[in-house]
Amino acid sequence: MEYRSLAATPSAPGWARRLVVETLTGWGLTCACDTMRLVVSELVTNSVNALEKVAQEMSPQTPVVRLRLTAAPAPDGSLVTVETWDQVPSPPIRRSPGAGEEHGRGLLLVEAVTTRWGWYWPARPLTDGMQWPEPRPDVTPGQIPPGAKATGKVTWAQIHHQWTPHPPQGTRTDAPTS
Ligand SMILES: Nc1ncnc2c1ncn2[C@@H]1O[C@H](COP(=O)(O)OP(=O)(O)O)[C@@H](O)[C@H]1O
Numbered sequence: 001m002e003y004r005s006l007a008a009t010p011s012a013p014g015w016a017r018r019l020v021v022e023t024l025t026g027w028g029l030t031c032a033c034d035t036m037r038l039v040v041s042e043l044v045t046n047s048v049n050a051l052e053k054v055a056q057e058m059s060p061q062t063p064v065v066r067l068r069l070t071a072a073p074a075p076d077g078s079l080v081t082v083e084t085w086d087q088v089p090s091p092p093i094r095r096s097p098g099a100g101e102e103h104g105r106g107l108l109l110v111e112a113v114t115t116r117w118g119w120y121w122p123a124r125p126l127t128d129g130m131q132w133p134e135p136r137p138d139v140t141p142g143q144i145p146p147g148a149k150a151t152g153k154v155t156w157a158q159i160h161h162q163w164t165p166h167p168p169q170g171t172r173t174d175a176p177t178s
Pocket residue numbers: 042046047050086088090091092093094095102103104105106107108155
């Protein structure tokens with residue numbers, strides 16, 4: 001999957017979950033589905049919420065969230081990465097909510113179930129048909145670069161999905177060792 005564009009509406013997380021499951025299943029990575037479904041849900045929900053907050057400053061068209069899923073070989077398995085692009089010029093911030101707080105746990109959850117996660121400012125805007133952009137090389141950490149309203153940002157998360165070898169047929173995995 002190069003990438004898909006989803007209208008940033010409340011149904012976007014559901015579409016994203018289905019796309020991820022379909023794509024991973026097609027790649028034979030069914031075991032990564034549960035984790036990636038959870039991760040994509042959190043990231044796309046965050047984009048939809050963040051876009052809603054900046055809606056007045058944007059064009060009247062429904063904004064989009066763009067979604068890319070990639071897999072690369074890794075020792076004993078695959079590195080599976082999900083990236084979401086949205087046109088919100090502020091970064092995701094992992095919070096540390098108190099026990100009584102209702103919100104602010106999505107990225108904590110993403111951090112807990114993935115190997116790494118992060119975000120970057122893309123080097124150019126992303127519109128349909130264009131290739132997924134590389135990160136901007138010239139950004140001072142912690143600063144929102146000029147032009148970020150046009151280029152948006154990418155939030156990503158990666159898992160190292162390890163193959164679990166099946167025991168040879170006829171082997172009892174619960175057999176006593178002595
Ligand atoms: N795509 C995004 N664009 C802008 N801000 C974001 C984005 N994703 C997350 N954030 C910021 O990071 C915060 C923490 O996100 P999260 O841990 O998912 O908690 P919650 O979504 O419940 O607020 C959000 O409240 C928001 O301020």
